[in-house]
Amino acid sequence: QRVTQPEKLLSVFKGAPVELKCNYSYSGSPELFWYVQYSRQRLQLLLRHISRESIKGFTADLNKGETSFHLKKPFAQEEDSAMYYCALSSNAGKSTFGDGTTLTVKP
Amino acid sequence: EAGVAQSPRYKIIEKRQSVAFWCNPISGHATLYWYQQILGQGPKLLIQFQNNGVVDDSQLPKDRFSAERLKGVDSTLKIQPAKLEDSAVYLCASTLWTSAGEQFFGPGTRLTVL
Numbered sequence: 219q220r221v222t223q224p225e226k227l228l229s230v231f232k233g234a235p236v237e238l239k240c241n242y243s244y245s246g247s248p249e250l251f252w253y254v255q256y257s258r259q260r261l262q263l264l265l266r267h268i269s270r271e272s273i274k275g276f277t278a279d280l281n282k283g284e285t286s287f288h289l290k291k292p293f294a295q296e297e298d299s300a301m302y303y304c305a306l307s308s309n310a311g312k313s314t315f316g317d318g319t320t321l322t323v324k325p
Numbered sequence: 326e327a328g329v330a331q332s333p334r335y336k337i338i339e340k341r342q343s344v345a346f347w348c349n350p351i352s353g354h355a356t357l358y359w360y361q362q363i364l365g366q367g368p369k370l371l372i373q374f375q376n377n378g379v380v381d382d383s384q385l386p387k388d389r390f391s392a393e394r395l396k397g398v399d400s401t402l403k404i405q406p407a408k409l410e411d412s413a414v415y416l417c418a419s420t421l422w423t424s425a426g427e428q429f430f431g432p433g434t435r436l437t438v439l
Contacts, residue, residue, distance in 0.1 A: 221367075253428075260328070261368070261416070261430040303367050312381050313358065313428070315367035 240304030329431035350419030
């Protein structure tokens with residue numbers, strides 16, 4: 219199993235839409251998550267695909283055909299600046315994280 | 326509820342020395358994870374416990390790393406002897422039951438091997 223986040227760095231202006239990409243490879247039915255780490259804080263869960271909810275204006279849709287789980291927000295805020303990690307849990311319970319994307323929202 | 330606790334927060338050692346990290350998960354959480362996060366990379370799972378049994382340790386370098394979770398509560402991760410490439414942040418996380426649930430992370434231990 220593998221998780222790929224193709225963008226190491228992403229910079230947008232406040233109010234602009236943002237999309238953080240996540241692609242995965244796994245033969246079974248994965249559980250997918252987005253975790254976020256704000257400056258000087260712990261890594262924490264942002265959202266997971268099974269709950270299908272919007273957290274802090276972020277949404278993510280699991281596309282099994284494209285094996286993707288991209289994170290989106292229509293209007294970025296400065297407080298969204300953080301490190302974002304996509305993660306996959308296998309049926310056996312093994313967790314795999316991507317290498318993360320640093321999002322910077324400029325005023 | 327109290328979060329995941331880890332100690333020490335920082336550790337500097339010389340190569341070939343030994344080091345141990347401690348983690349106390351959230352009370353009642355059955356699953357405990359140790360991750361290694363090298364600068365610029367995502368967390369890499371080293372070992373996963375379910376209560377006091379090992380679920381996955383396929384990525385643990387067993388010639389130098391060891392971990393235990395006696396009594397199914399807190400856990401220690403040891404490196405003996407350390408190498409330069411072990412410099413990283415070591416993260417501990419716990420979930421209530423399985424990894425399909427939210428993982429709660431500790432603050433991490435930053436290890437520097439000189």
